[in-house]
Amino acid sequence: MTMASTAAGTALPQSAVEKAWALLESLTDPEIPVVTLRELGILRDVRTTVAQDGTEQLEVVITPTYSGCPAMGQIxxxxxxxxxxxxxxxxxxxxxxxxxxxxWITPEAKEKLRAYGIAPPHSGADHDCQTPSGNLNGTSTSSIIQFAARSASNPGRHEQLAVPCPQCNSHNTTETSHFGSTACKALYRCLDCMEPFDYFKPY
Incomplete structure (x- = not known):
């Protein structure tokens, strides 16, 4: 039988790890129930370890989307x-x-976010040169400073990247609040269909 190593050199049947992965694959985020923890990149690993009483057990590794995320306790x-x-x-x-x-968010999760009405984040290559959208009211000072630093280090790459509306796909949108329904999202409004929507901010 295939075995899985532990930090103390003992082992659990690999089937236990595989079973845990299979179960956790379907576990969704409590704040965005259309995407799983695995798809969001929150679920990082399933491995074996040894408990204080010497018995072998599984260890599930998760990483919060940002420090102090209130959903982590529920997760x-x-x-x-x-x-x-x-x-x-x-x-x-x-x-x-x-x-x-x-x-870390998978392409499949980004499509699910869009279908759910949340504009998915730009990729790292894109948001490195992104300006704050719309007017800067509500945008944190630290965000503006960070953007200025990126612009200084990347001259000529400061074009504003529009956030497409997940309802009508229009790029004629503007940020109305730097924080949306949760701290990891910003609130936008489409200037064509006039619908408000959340944008999952890139980190």
Whole structure:
């Protein structure tokens, strides 16, 4: 039987790790239920370790989208409850490094976000040269300073990247608030169909 290594040199059947992955593949984000934790890049790893009592158990590694994310407590509970419901002993470990980035969001998840009415984030290559959209009211000073620093280091690459409306796909949109329904999203309005929508801010 194929075995999985642990930090202490003991092992669990690989099937336990595979079973956990299969279960967690369908676990969705509590704030955006159309995408899974795996698709968002929050679910980082499933591995084996040794508990304090010497028994082997699973360890599920998650990384928060940003420091202080209020959904992380719910995510930890959801993961633990799912494992327990299927007879798997395990614990959840929150790992902060490397820091989460929107580049970890899968292309499939970005399409699901768009269909749900949330404009997905630009890729890292794009948002490095993105200006704050619309007027700057509500945009944090740190965001403006960071943008200015990026512009200084990338002269000639400061064209504004429009955020397409997920409703009508118009690029004629503007930011109305730097924070939307959650801190990781900004609130936008389409100037063509006039519908408000969230934009998942790139990090």
């Amino acid at each position: 930890e509970d959801d993961v633990s409850n799912l494992l327990q419901a299927h007879g798997l002993k395990g614990q959840v470990k929150t790992q902060l490094a490397p820091a989460w980035t929107t580049d």
